[in-house]
Amino acid sequence: MKRRDFLKKSASGFVLPIALDGFGIKAFANDSPLIKALLGTTILPQDRILVMINMNGGNDGLNTVIPVDQLSLYNSYRSNIAIPQNQILPLANNPATGLHPSLTGLQQLYNSDKLCIVHAVSYPNPNQSHYRANEIWMTATDSNIYGTSGWAGRYLDDRYPNYPDAYPNASMSDPLAIQIGYLTSPVLSSSVQSMAVALSTPDEFAQLIGEGGIAPPNDLPGYEAGNLIDFIRKQQVLSIGYSTEIKNAANAGTTMATYPNNNSVADQLKIVARLIHGGLQTKVYFISQVGYDTHSSQTDTNTTTGAHAVLLKKLSDAIAAFQQDLVLQGTESKVLGMTYSEFGRRVNSNSSRGTDHGVAAPMFIFGSAIKKKTVGTNPNLSDLTVNSGQYDVKMQTDFRRVYRDILQDWFGITPEKSNQLVYQDFQTLSILTDEVKSVKTGNWTDPLTWNVRRVPTANDKVLIQSQHKVTVQAGEIAVCRFINIMGGFFTAPTCVFRTTG
Numbered sequence: 022m023k024r025r026d027f028l029k030k031s032a033s034g035f036v037l038p039i040a041l042d043g044f045g046i047k048a049f050a051n052d053s054p055l056i057k058a059l060l061g062t063t064i065l066p067q068d069r070i071l072v073m074i075n076m077n078g079g080n081d082g083l084n085t086v087i088p089v090d091q092l093s094l095y096n097s098y099r100s101n102i103a104i105p106q107n108q109i110l111p112l113a114n115n116p117a118t119g120l121h122p123s124l125t126g127l128q129q130l131y132n133s134d135k136l137c138i139v140h141a142v143s144y145p146n147p148n149q150s151h152y153r154a155n156e157i158w159m160t161a162t163d164s165n166i167y168g169t170s171g172w173a174g175r176y177l178d179d180r181y182p183n184y185p186d187a188y189p190n191a192s193m194s195d196p197l198a199i200q201i202g203y204l205t206s207p208v209l210s211s212s213v214q215s216m217a218v219a220l221s222t223p224d225e226f227a228q229l230i231g232e233g234g235i236a237p238p239n240d241l242p243g244y245e246a247g248n249l250i251d252f253i254r255k256q257q258v259l260s261i262g263y264s265t266e267i268k269n270a271a272n273a274g275t276t277m278a279t280y281p282n283n284n285s286v287a288d289q290l291k292i293v294a295r296l297i298h299g300g301l302q303t304k305v306y307f308i309s310q311v312g313y314d315t316h317s318s319q320t321d322t323n324t325t326t327g328a329h330a331v332l333l334k335k336l337s338d339a340i341a342a343f344q345q346d347l348v349l350q351g352t353e354s355k356v357l358g359m360t361y362s363e364f365g366r367r368v369n370s371n372s373s374r375g376t377d378h379g380v381a382a383p384m385f386i387f388g389s390a391i392k393k394k395t396v397g398t399n400p401n402l403s404d405l406t407v408n409s410g411q412y413d414v415k416m417q418t419d420f421r422r423v424y425r426d427i428l429q430d431w432f433g434i435t436p437e438k439s440n441q442l443v444y445q446d447f448q449t450l451s452i453l454t455d456e457v458k459s460v461k462t463g464n465w466t467d468p469l470t471w472n473v474r475r476v477p478t479a480n481d482k483v484l485i486q487s488q489h490k491v492t493v494q495a496g497e498i499a500v501c502r503f504i505n506i507m508g509g510f511f512t513a514p515t516c517v518f519r520t521t522g
Contacts, residue, residue: 069431072293072306072343072358073173073208074286076336078313079151080362081329082382082414084320085124086138088399090117095402098412099370102320118399122325123334126341130387131394135344137452140397141381141417147364149378151314154363159208161421161443171208172424173198173305175442176432178211180304185214189263193302195270196263200307201226201289209307217307218262223288229264230271266301274299278346286310286339294346297356304432310336313362317373327374336360340387357388357431357453361420368405368412380406381414384423386452390431396450422447430454 084102087109088095096103109119113132120128130136146164148154160168170178177197178184184197198209198217209217220226261267274295280287289308296303312332320327340358347353365382381400397417406413421443428439430453440446 068355069433070297070304070306070356071173071427071431072290072356073308074336074340074358074360075155075202075206075307075309076313076332076360076362077155077309077311078315078362079154079364079366079378080313080382081315081319081366081376082141082379083366083368083400084329084376085121085333086140086383086399087119087121088117088402089119090399091402098368098402099376101372101374102324102370102376104324108325115395118395121330121333123330124337126337126339127385127387129341130344134394135387135389135391137386137391137393138395139384139386139418139423139450139452140395141400141414142361142384142420142423143364143381143416144419144421145416147380147416149364149380151363156207158361158363158420159206161424163444168207170212171206171210172421172443173208173307174210174216175212176428176434177209177216177304178213179438179442180432180434181216184211184216185262189266195266195302197303198305198307199267199293199296199303201292202307202309206307206309209305217305218267220261220292223285223292226267226271226292229261230268267296270296270299270301272299274301276346277349278342280342280346281335281338284335284339286335287342290339290343291346294343294350297347297352298350315366315375316371316377317375319370319375321374340385344387353389357386357390357427359387359423359427360385365414368400368402368414377411379413381416384420386423390453392453392455393451396452418450419447421445422450423452426450426452426454 083095083099084104087104089106089109089111092106104121108122110122110124110128111119112128115131118138120131127136131138144157144164148157148164156168157164159171161172162168181188181193181197188197189195196218199220200206200209200217201220201223206217209215220229275298276291276295277298278294280291286308293306293308310332312328315329318327319329343358344353347356361384362382364379366376366379368379370376400414400417404415406415424443425439425447426449428434428442429436430449434442436446
């Protein structure tokens with residue numbers, strides 16, 4: 022029996038014996054106080070879902086997340102595309118940062134504690150080729166290493182061994198992952214094969230579940246030959262792996278929010294929401310939005326409009342509708358979303374009202390599980406990488422640290438396993454957990470940051486009050502490092518941590 026059918030037929034108080042960390046317990050409904058106390062969440066880790074949105078083409082981060090605290094420099098570098106100050110969307114309790122005026126949906130999520138902005142994400146020795154940069158992001162390798170599998174594919178392959186030979190089975194009867202758009206995205210591939218079912222378009226999904234679909238092609242020959250080709254094309258759609266499971270979930274699920282029309286991102290997220298509501302056990306969904314390669318005409322003369330504004334509005338409106346749908350379904354707590362783009366764009370605009378290939382750019386992580394609304398700070402426009410008169414944002418956060426948080430703090434795998442999957446031992450960004458780990462002495466590539474009333478001296482003892490638990494690893498020293506508002510770092514010799522929450 023499928024899990025969704027079992028849940029429908031079972032009473033909420035039905036009791037099953039399960040093991041958790043080696044101890045036998047009785048598991049009641051997922052929202053029981055016992056489960057909440059043990060897991061710190063309203064759901065079990067095996068129920069969790071990740072939705073990945075690829076902003077394909079290289080998104081201009083500085084016109085997406087705008088450094089309000091550096092508007093003079095911002096305007097000087099991109100006078101022909103800069104967003105006017107009075108049009109920038111403000112963020113609650115974050116006066117230094119604003120959003121593009123098209124991002125009203127994401128603004129609402131941020132202000133509702135359901136959106137995290139991760140500033141200046143990239144990796145060492147970045148590559149500015151679309152194909153290669155995308156490959157690096159998907160495989161989670163160093164830039165000089167060519168991977169043969171995707172980071173999410175490796176996770177699924179480890180969690181569900183011997184796929185697809187031993188599947189479907191009693192523990193997993195549905196597709197492990199679904200990708201819409203790109204048929205061969207490496208992010209969901211193991212070293213042997215794709216771990217995903219591919220739906221090339223939303224129309225293909227509609228045809229699969231018998232709700233209309235692809236318009237009759239006009240390239241078919243007449244009479245019997247054309248009918249035969251049309252039949253073969255339909256059979257190709259119907260032969261999609263797990264087609265019965267997908268159709269059953271689509272029939273059982275529905276969308277409850279109003280999605281925007283003429284919006285490819287919304288069309289894809291609408292499918293995801295419907296399948297989630299229908300009880301499909303799929304763990305990872307991958308969708309894409311193309312068009313971010315804005316070398317020219319990124320904006321109109323009115324810089325709040327144009328190609329980039331249209332893309333951002335579609336993305337923001339779609340995510341907001343999707344999140345509202347999850348709330349109405351009662352499935353919000355089991356879904357986490359993330360956006361990424363293969364690279365950012367230059368700080369300085371070009372004469373064609375566009376931006377060329379750059380380095381670091383922001384990521385968005387969204388969902389009710391967010392514990393931290395910002396990671397890092399606005400890019401420092403006074404401290405840029407300069408190459409032949411071109412200016413790039415410096416990296417603050419390695420993208421694989423975001424993956425680490427998703428693998429450990431969302432999907433619940435061990436640190437050792439996470440290290441294997443992303444090929445390095447990364448410290449938490451605390452996006453999804455209340456735990457903050459100290460950084461080893463001398464390794465300040467991404468320090469923890471607190472605000473202090475004045476610059477501490479060598480004789481000061483600094484009291485840090487935090488709602489987060491601070492863990493010091495064996496053999497480490499709890500050293501505090503601070504960022505001077507004028508730039509540069511300084512270290513206080515003695516720090517005392519006090520938990521306030």
